[in-house]
Amino acid sequence: MPVYAxxxxxxxxxxxxxxxxxxxxxxxxxxxxxxxxxxxxxxxxAKALGIPMAAPIHQHRHFCQQHGVVIKSSNxxxxxxxxxxxxxxLQDMCPRVESYSIDESFLxxxxxxxxxxxxxxxxxxxxxxVKLSCGxxxxxxxxxxxxxxxxxxxxxxWGGVFxxxxxxxxxxxxxxxxxxxxxxxxxxxxxxxxxxxDGINTVLDLKHCGPIAIRKRYGIVLEKTVRExxxxxxxxxxEVGEPRxxxxxxxxxxxxxxxVDAIKTAICHHxxxxxxxxxxxxxxxxxxxxxxxxxxxxxxxxxxxxxxxxPLAYPSADTAILMSAALAGLQQIFRPGLKYHKCxxxxxxxxxxxxxxxxxxxxxxxxxxxxxxxxxxxINRVHGSxxxxxxxxxxxxxxxxxxxxxxxCYTTDxxxxxxxxxx
DNA sequence: TCTGGGGTCCTAGGACCC
DNA sequence: TCTGGGGTCCTAGGACCC
Numbered sequence: 001m002p003v004y005a006x007x008x009x010x011x012x013x014x015x016x017x018x019x020x021x022x023x024x025x026x027x028x029x030x031x032x033x034x035x036x037x038x039x040x041x042x043x044x045x046a047k048a049l050g051i052p053m054a055a056p057i058h059q060h061r062h063f064c065q066q067h068g069v070v071i072k073s074s075n076x077x078x079x080x081x082x083x084x085x086x087x088x089x090l091q092d093m094c095p096r097v098e099s100y101s102i103d104e105s106f107l108x109x110x111x112x113x114x115x116x117x118x119x120x121x122x123x124x125x126x127x128x129x130v131k132l133s134c135g136x137x138x139x140x141x142x143x144x145x146x147x148x149x150x151x152x153x154x155x156x157x158w159g160g161v162f163x164x165x166x167x168x169x170x171x172x173x174x175x176x177x178x179x180x181x182x183x184x185x186x187x188x189x190x191x192x193x194x195x196x197x198d199g200i201n202t203v204l205d206l207k208h209c210g211p212i213a214i215r216k217r218y219g220i221v222l223e224k225t226v227r228e229x230x231x232x233x234x235x236x237x238x239e240v241g242e243p244r245x246x247x248x249x250x251x252x253x254x255x256x257x258x259x260v261d262a263i264k265t266a267i268c269h270h271x272x273x274x275x276x277x278x279x280x281x282x283x284x285x286x287x288x289x290x291x292x293x294x295x296x297x298x299x300x301x302x303x304x305x306x307x308x309x310x311p312l313a314y315p316s317a318d319t320a321i322l323m324s325a326a327l328a329g330l331q332q333i334f335r336p337g338l339k340y341h342k343c344x345x346x347x348x349x350x351x352x353x354x355x356x357x358x359x360x361x362x363x364x365x366x367x368x369x370x371x372x373x374x375x376x377x378x379i380n381r382v383h384g385s386x387x388x389x390x391x392x393x394x395x396x397x398x399x400x401x402x403x404x405x406x407x408x409c410y411t412t413d414x415x416x417x418x419x420x421x422x423x
Numbered sequence: 424t425c426t427g428g429g430g431t432c433c434t435a436g437g438a439c440c441c
Numbered sequence: 442t443c444t445g446g447g448g449t450c451c452t453a454g455g456a457c458c459c
Contacts, residue, residue: 033427040427040459058425074427101430101459188457221433221457248429297426309452344428402425 002233003165004145005107005119005138007090010153012103012132013041016082017072019131020410020418029070032057035252035401036073073403081411085130087240093122098237106142108237116163123160139164142235143228146185147203151175176204176229186225191218203229243281243352249274250344253399256295257340263292264327266399268392270345271326275319278347279377284315284365287348288322290329295341306333315351318369319376319390322347384413 009015013031018024028045032038038056049067051060057071064071083102090097096108107122109115119136126132137149144164152162164172182192184203198217200206207229215223224234249270257263267290278285293305310329316322326345379388386393408416 035425035427037426054426056426061425076428104459186457190456219433219456244430246430250428252427295426307453342427346429401427 001110002140003109003112003115003138004140004142004233004237005094005109005115005122005136006100006142006145006149007105007107007122007126007134007136008149008153009086009103009126010133010135011041011043011047012083013074013079014043014046015132016079017075017407018043019082020078020407024070027070028067029072030057030064031072031074032405034074034403035254036404037252040074071405073406075406075409077409077412078407081409082130082132085411086126086132089125089129090122091240093118093125096237097240099240106145106237109138116161116166119161119163120159134160136161137164138162140231141228141233143185143225144231147176147179147183147229150179150183173204173207176207177202179203181206184225184229186221191222194218243283243350244277245348245350247274247277247285247347247350248344249277249346250291250342251399251401252342253340254402256301257399258337260334260336262399263334263340263343264330265393266343267326267330267345268323268390269399270343271323272319272390272393274345274347275317275322275373276377276380278350279317279373282353283350284317284353285322285347285350286312286315288312288325288329289346289348290326290333290343291345292330292333292340292343294338298339298341301339301341304335304338308333309348314364315349316365317353318365318373320369321365323390323392 014029017029017031026045027043028049028051029043030039030046030051031041033040036057038054039051039060040054042051042053046069049069051063051069061071063069079102086103087097087099087105090105090107094107094109098106100106109118112118115138119138123134123136126134135149135153137145137147137152138161139145139148148162148164152158152160155162179202180192181187181195181200181203182189184206187195187206195201195206200209206226209226211223211226214226227234251266251270253262253266271288288310289307290310291305291307294301294303296303296305308329310325312321312325330343376388380386410416410418
C-alpha cells in the first residue's frame, strides 16, 4: 500500500530570518513579497497578533509599528539555500523525495517500518541540523497526507506528527467534519463558493461525494481529490530532478514606467535569468512568451494586459536568440502612453538538448555559442550572478524592484557570514 | 503612494483535415 | 433550394498550489 509523508516547515521564511538574527527570536516578524508588496510569511507571534496572510503591507504598516513587528523584505537566496539543506537531509533519510515547494516535500514511505517513530526522528534531525521546525502528516494518499499535516500543525497534542494510518476511520471522519472544505488540497476560493452552494461545507462532506457525479459537475481534478480523500491514491510522487516544462521570469517595476527602454532592459534581464535556468536543466525552448501589463489595482490607470508568443526558428538555449525573440514580441504588444507596472517572459515548448536532431533542415544552436553560454554560466556561478552579462542589461536601471529591508545572504556569500562574539 | 512570482494541469473553442 | 460530422492539434485562459 502506498504511504506518503508531507514534511512542511513552519513559518519557513520568517524562521529563516530568525535563525540568523537571534535577537529577533521572540519578536513578531513578517516577510514581504518581491517589491515589498504584500505579506507572504508571518512568525507565530505575528500570526497571534492577527496579521493576515497575503495582505498588502501598506494597509498594516501602522499596526506593525504600533506592535513592534519586524518587517523584512524577502531574501530568496537565503530561503533557497536553506530549502536545499532541508531537502538534502530528507534525501538522506528517504530514497524517494518530491520537493513540492520551497518549504514542503512529499516522501514515499511505503515499506518503512514504524513510520510514525521515524517521522519524529526526521523532525528531530531537521531541528538539530538546520534549526527548522516542521509538521509531518502521513497518509495513504498525498491529499490525506496534506490533511494529516494540517492536523499535525494545528493540534499541538500530536507533537508535530500526525499519521492518519494510526487511527480508526471514524476518528478521521470526525476530524474531517471539523474542517471546512476549503482546507482540502486543491480546493481554492472559486471551488469553495461552488461547493458551498451545493451544500458541501466540510472536508467530510466532500469525502462522501460520489466521484462520478463530481467529475460531471466539477471536472477530473476534483474527482481525483475525492478519490484521494477516500484512500485511493491518484497522484504519484514526482521525484526531484525532472525538468520544468515552462520557465518563467517576471517582476513588477519598482515604480510604474512609460519608458520603452526601461521595459526592454527588464525583458532582457528576465530572459537572461530564464535562459540560465533553461541551460541549467540542459534544455532548449522553442517558444518565448512576452507579457506586459498595467497595474490592475489602480482604477485610474488604463487597464492593459497583453501576452504574445514568439516561436523560434529552431529550439535554442542561447540568451541572445531568446532576447531578440522577446524584444520582437515586446514590440508587438507595447502601446505608448500607458503606465506599465509589470512585465515578464516565459519559455515554452521545452525539450532536452539531446532530443533535438540537428540536420540541414532543422538547424540548432551553434556549438561555439553554446560554449560561450556555458562559460558565462560558469563564471557567474563562481564569481556571483551577473558578473558576466549582456550589455543590454545595463541600459536602464529604473525598473528595479524595491527591497528596503533585505537581510544579508548569510549562507551563500562569504562577505555576509554571520559574526559570533564570545565573551 | 504602496497589492508577488513561479509553477502545474485541465478545458473550451478555433483551425484544419478528410 | 438544399451545403456534414467527427477527429486532432493547438492555444488561451482559468483554476489551483505555495
